[in-house]
Amino acid sequence: MDLKRTGALLGLTALTAVGLAACSDDNTGSGDTAAQSVSGAECEGKPTLTASGSSAQNNAMTIFANSYALSCEGQTLNYNSNGSGAGVSEFTGGITDFGGSDSPLKEADYAAAEERCGSEAWNIPAVFGPIAVAYNLDGVELKLSGPTLAKIFNGEITTWNDPAIAEENEGVDLPDESITVIFRSDESGTTDNFQKYLDAASEGAWTQGAGKTFTGGVGEGARGNEGVSGAIGQTPGTITYTEWSYAKNQNLSMVKVITPADPEGVELNAETSGVTIDSARLENEGTNDLVIDTSSFYVPESAGAYPIILPTYEIVCSSYEDPETAAAVRSFLNIAVAEDVQAQLEDEGYIPVPDAFREQLLTAISEIS
Structure with a gap:
């Protein structure tokens, strides 16, 4: 898989008021006030989503939450940055609508997630953070x-x-x-x-x-x-x-x-x-469970490649029992991976999702039901 990077960084849009921004004690950047409205966003599903997990992606998640609120009037995300372990356990326990984790699901986690979802669980890598x-x-x-x-x-x-x-x-x-x-x-x-x-x-x-x-x-x-x-x-x-x-x-x-x-x-x-990201490979080619094979990062063969890159995952049900939750998760994730939103992430210390990989993300997101 040849991943190509996104283009120039777009300017940040300051919000004076957003219905809800991501919640965390770990937020250190300007993500709490940055957002980008996505033109033509499909805003569906229940009004409030809940998620928790990775603090590494928190500043990005804050931008996503603000962009979601700006693009979809009356729809918000509550994100609690309490660590990947808590993010996985709260998702598999049915406390949250999706989880954030710096590592993909392990075998035991897959089993717990499938029991919670009544379907397969997917790892959707929406944030790359060195x-x-x-x-x-x-x-x-x-x-x-x-x-x-x-x-x-x-x-x-x-x-x-x-x-x-x-x-x-x-x-x-x-x-x-x-x-x-x-x-x-x-x-x-x-x-x-x-x-x-x-x-x-x-x-x-x-x-x-x-x-x-x-x-x-x-x-x-x-x-x-x-x-x-x-x-x-x-x-x-x-x-x-x-x-x-x-x-x-x-x-x-x-x-x-x-x-x-x-x-x-x-x-x-x-x-x-x-x-480094341009060299990324998937572990499960041909599926919507988009786990990055990070072994391709750690000992790079290409000059000028920084070797310690962290893909951060949104862990979702492939099929939710509640269709309103599924629709809201799709709406939120489509906004999160949109080019205009991803282009803002570099100022927060992240690498925007590469263009070619975005197409695979959008395909997986569209098949959440």
């Missing part, structure tokens, strides 16, 4: 490889002037200072994706596996993207993984990631993330 490796070392610009990052996050490398870091940062004045790892204390798809990256890119240095719980065994925990990025900003000598928008909004230093194709390291930005 994961930054953020750190706090005054005046130091770092580049680090997968093996070195793995050894930092599993406690094998404990000081900033360790020979492995020095070798990858020749000529940089590294402090003789202890490294403090900050990790997500809550269940998080961001943690899952970052550990999958370490597992794939570390050449065997990471043996702790993946999953939504951090397994490195070192460091201090903080809740949510807001918690870990806030801890980095306040505490010298720290390092963490966090969704790009939070690192951008707090002006944190970010590691250039060394890949086999880029020994000098790849800076995290929209262009380098777009190169």
Whole structure:
């Protein structure tokens, strides 16, 4: 699948009043006031949708919610940014109309979701968010490889002037200072994706596996993207993984990631993330369950590709018991993936859905019943 990126970023539209914006304590960007009306939007179904989950997509979800309210008078979304684990469990428990997660459903989750829905559940990736490796070392610009990052996050490398870091940062004045790892204390798809990256890119240095719980065994925990990025900003000598928008909004230093194709390291930005997304593959080609094969990201063969990209999913029923809920979910998601709405996401630290992939999203959304 050859995914092409969307074009130029459109201007943000400020709203002075919206019936409802997404609800969260994690919102750090301008998404709470940004929206784009979608001309000709089909506004159907019940007036209020409820959803919860991934904090990594919260700023994007706020833009989506505002755009939905602006495009469809009288229709709103309540989104609670309480983490991917809660998003999945609340959806499968029938508490919400759809869930947000940084990782696709696992086997047990599929079974619970199908029992809740009375039909298959689908993963719809509406938001792509790069994961930054953020750190706090005054005046130091770092580049680090997968093996070195793995050894930092599993406690094998404990000081900033360790020979492995020095070798990858020749000529940089590294402090003789202890490294403090900050990790997500809550269940998080961001943690899952970052550990999958370490597992794939570390050449065997990471043996702790993946999953939504951090397994490195070192460091201090903080809740949510807001918690870990806030801890980095306040505490010298720290390092963490966090969704790009939070690192951008707090002006944190970010590691250039060394890949086999880029020994000098790849800076995290929209262009380098777009190169990676263009190489994306689907695990279930030919179905509407649009799970991204992220293994195609982690050890890129193309130069200029940032390797740690997080697809964020909206988890939906393929067929809802209530047709009014199905219609509202279709209406909301069609607005969320619309080109004019997606084009606003870059300022919030996300990568707009590639044009070719949007067609697959629209096909899947149209078949929600």
